[in-house]
Amino acid sequence: MAEWKEEVTRVAGTDLAIIKGGRGKPLLVLHEELGHPGWLNWHDEMAQDRTLIIPIQPGMGNSPRVEDIKNVHHLGLFYGWMLRELGLAPIDVLGFSFGGWTAAEMATADSRLFHKMVLVAPMGIRPPDGELMDVFTVTIGHQLSSTVHDREATPEYESLYGGGERSASRMEAFEDARTETARLAWEPILNNPSLPFFLKSVKDLPVQLIWGREDQVVPVSAGTAYKNALANTEVRLAVFDHCGHRPEIEQRDQFLKTVREFLA
């Protein structure tokens, strides 16, 4: 198992918890809306030849809230500042769901922050067909279980967020994450109507979009919307069958192969 550790660093005007693990060329990983789901098998495999750098979003886990980050574009600006200050830019980025949206916002602000960008079922654009799931009006349990298409076929689902019995501290962490996500993206509901317009400014940044065909959280039609918006750069969309919102655990081999080939 690859070694990883979490450290709180003073960067970009705040204390920020960052998980770092693996070896090789750095890869920025932006986690989803419930927080960092734990070090999973895909992390372990990717960490064989990449150094994963996973900042914990301000307001979640051990990263204190930054009041001046008021929306997802601000969050993108913040991470850009972080990358520059840590001397990590340009870097490859892999963003999941809310984290994917954040990466897209970063690219609109300064696409030179990244070499290549992988977005896994990013929020941020209203899908032309279906609706973004309103994660703010469901229970945590419902939110979590909606992320996978076939729970029986996805044993790693049980390991998410530490798995097992949910302790009071775990519930608090979930609620902190939900609160922070609501603070930034309650309205418009988990999207930025201006994002498609500004994504047209992205040039010379190859983008890989990955989606599960049965995604209940961000319908797969949003993948086409992203692809169309990224009209001025190289972009490809991979849609996995029998897969929901978590390709990294539902179709891990296919996910790793797609990401590795793209980043190679």
Place this chain on the structure above:
Amino acid sequence: MFVMYFTERPYREVPEEEIIRSRSFFGTPNKFFDHEVGARLYNEYLDEAVYAEELGFDGVMLNEHHGTPFCMGGVMDVEAAILARITKKVRIVLLGNPLPIVKNPVRLAEELATIDLISHGRLVPGWVRGAGSEQVFHNANPAYNREYFNEAHDLVLACWTRPGPFRWEGKHFTYRFVNPWTLPYQKPRPPIWIPGIISGETVTWCAERKYPYIGLGTSLHLTVDLWNLYGKVAADHGYQAGSENFGYLQQIHVADTEEEAQEQGKASLFGGGGANFSRPEWTLPPGYNSKEANRRLFQSASDYGFLGITSDTLARSREEVSPEERARRRAERRQGDTRHRLQRGEIGIEEAKAKIMANYGKAQAGMQIIIGTPKSLLPKLRLIMEVLRPGVLGLFQAQGPLTKEQRLNSMKLMGQEILPELREYAKELGIVDPFEREPGTRPFVSGTKYEPLVDWEALKRAPKRDESVRV
């Protein structure tokens, strides 16, 4: 002693099965709303307020909820404006405007001032954070709930008391020209009361501002602690709190005979009663609770996994229970709640209703609702007055599908037989209301102990309440 009449103004003709199946009044599809019924009920409720005045109540209280047949007061200020004109003496007590969902506090300041003017100074505004479902309904970011509340409160007060025009550049509200022409009739501003349900944060906030705090039917054993917290904060701020700083709302139903009262009173558990006000995912949208409140909640609720926090769990989180009791409850819960058992077809709707009605006795034993004749009711109301010494007492007409005649008869008995007795008790117990003695006007002498605000001896006679039962 200030006694006020209150009703949620329920839409009483909604199919009960809908509510029981979804375990929620909030979110009942509005295809069940009939405009003829709605028109009739709004007018009936206005007539009730006029009748309350005739009966000698000092005030009529209104409240506001949205998207629910539980309470039709979605636009409470419109009802209040009508009452301002069609009543003559009663104070119009609004408990309260949900400030976080208002989104335009200057407009609210104008509305309330208009009501105060038309009524010649009979308005008592009060403000709330709003239930979680209100934030969902009006799309108010729950992560900023308390910040919205605080800033809207400050802005409304500024509208009323700060000479305009001025600019307001807050965190959440920006106005370039605040100069409302319409200002309240009452000077320097209308009195402000704040209702609440066992939130230490709200009680502290009220005490710091000398606002009377109105407990909404909360258990006496928990409410006394809040009163004491208020008293301590008041002393820290240099004043002695008293009955003028407190109010209490009690749901009751009165009838001519005990048998009639008991039969009619079952309506209060219609649809599961207040326990089914809204589902957990709407009750607690993200950020609605403070971090501290969440911590208290989850330390109690973690046994239940992460399936969501039910209203029962919410209530239970406030109790101290032994590990054995917790284990027993966990096992009980794992059997599945009524809604899920209904969905699975394990029980029918009649069985679900019977399960709800099984709480009827407990609800009365714990005084969540008081049902009876004036004679049997009065000792219980007196006990509340002895324990809590509230300067303001709200009599809350029972919920559910009572007929118009049953409601009016209950009101008549309240007015003719209960009100005079309550006033006598108040005299005997030395209870004064916020109009007889202005809250915060008695200085607290530093280094002394503040006067007791509750009667601990009387509390010993108060029944223990099962907090999982809500009416």
